[in-house]
Amino acid sequence: MDRVGHFIGGKHVAGTSGRFHPVFNPTLGEQSKEVALASRAEMDAAISNAQAAFPEWSAKSPIHRARVMFKYKELIEQNMQELGELLASEHGKTVPDAKGSVQRGLEVVEFACGIPHLLKGEYSDSVATGIDLYSMRQPLGVVSGITPFNFPAMVPMWMFAVAIACGNTFILKPSEKDPSVPMRLAELMLEAGAPPGVLNVVNGDKESVDAILEDPRIQAVSFVGSTPIAHYVYKKAAEAGKRCQAMGGAKNHMIVMPDADMDQASDALIGSAYGSAGERCMAISVAVPVGQEAAEALMASLRPKVETLKVGPSTDPDAHFGPLVTAEHREKVLSYVNLGIEEGADLVVDGRDFRMQGYESGYFMGGCLFDNVKPDMRIYKEEIFGPVLSVVRANDFDEALALPSDHEFGNGVSIFTHNGDAARDFARRVQVGMVGVNVPIPVPLSFHTFGGWKNSAFGDTNQHGPEGVKFYTKIKTVTSRWPGGNKIGPDFTIPTVKA
Secondary structure, three states: OEEEOEEEOOEEEOOOOOOEEEEEEOOOOEEEEEEEOOOHHHHHHHHHHHHHHHHHHHHOOHHHHHHHHHHHHHHHHHOHHHHHHHHHHHHOOOHHHHHHHHHHHHHHHHHHOOHHHHOOOOEEEEEEOOEEEEEEEEEOOEEEEEOOOOOOOHHHHHHHHHHHHOOOEEEEEOOOOOOHHHHHHHHHHHHHOOOOOOEEEOOOOHHHHHHHHHOOOEEEEEEEOOHHHHHHHHHHHHHOOOEEEEEOOOOEEEEEOOOOOHHHHHHHHHHHHHHHHHOOOOOEEEEEEEOHHHHHHHHHHHHHHHHOOOEOOOOOOOOOEOOOOOHHHHHHHHHHHHHHHHHOOEEEEOOOOOOOOOOOOOOOOOOEEEEOOOOOOHHHHOOOOOOEEEEOOEOOHHHHHHHHHHOOEEOEEEEEOOOHHHHHHHHHHOOOOEEEEOOOOOOOOOOOOEOOEEOOEEOOOOEOHHHHHHHOEEEEEEEEEOOOOOOOOOOOOOOOOOO
């Protein structure tokens, strides 16, 4: 059986801890590989390699680092099909969807190609007689990323592309469920011209996470995953004096106003709720039609589309979505569907018994659609992370606005309407970090930043964009005077600028 180790100091390193985690092909429902789980000693070796590589890499000019990123961009594009197929084989999402997620990561690499401009400081001439003042952005040192199973290419690139372009060296701890793509990304970074030790991949579990959080050589931690773990990572990182951005769970709503095009809205819901089998932190999992008439119209348009969703193997280019990532996760999602029935919601479309002919052992389930879900139900409060859409009917605009605003998660939300006043008012008042207007998945492009509010995010900075550059750099301010031949005597008062 194939075994995945680590990528440390520019080399593949076999695991020595004696601990391994199975890696499955979700389409076949079979174990395809096993991945080594690192020991503290292996994590220490990776950090030491990253620390040794930092002085040389950080001393490279921003233009040099940008050229490495340009080459990396070319290599990702050249290997897109391979990356998509490899990702799909371990995650289960369709190959077109997998390639799309790689592309969204690549867009952050493209953003990082502009690092010479992004690192420009500020300069003030003659702030006082003979004194100039300027600032510069400098890298932190060794930084790290802990990434989830649902985007094993996109989320790592959101982190390490900006961090490395800024001059840092990076430790990536990806999900043990689909480790092969992160390893390939590290190989391509070396091929692009980054020195050994600049990007290291250490596969592991909680032991590796704790090593990252506790080691004083690591200056910053970026995390994406569930809210309980995000809170744990943020708390431990803060206690250790590290910078930390930790993105957690979500419960994303789509408000459907009475004037919306119901066919357009239902199409948007189908793609955003069921794409990638709902295993997206920005998936729409709650539809909120406003008014009884809108609710009936939306359900009439939505139900037949859910009933005709095409579920298929990850290699089927016509499939709308593939299997869930593991058998355990499939059982968890099914348990939420059963819970929703117990709580009194109406299961309008039941995908629990779906079986894929020829792939009976795969981790498939069909799309599920609940109507008349209430805000006090657990299937509304908790993140299901599967192909399950809940419809919560609202009587009016204010009630609809309150649902996402009052929810403990504040990642993303959308409104579908033709009314500009309603859309503008909603965007201003809703207590959610990312808002879409007639856009079902409001993920900002790479030159803006990604981040939610409330229990969807811990920390003061967002992922990628200008916020990413701020997160992975520190500001140094220099006050400079060249006195020439004039003797300057002691001054015992605090420096001030005289009018």
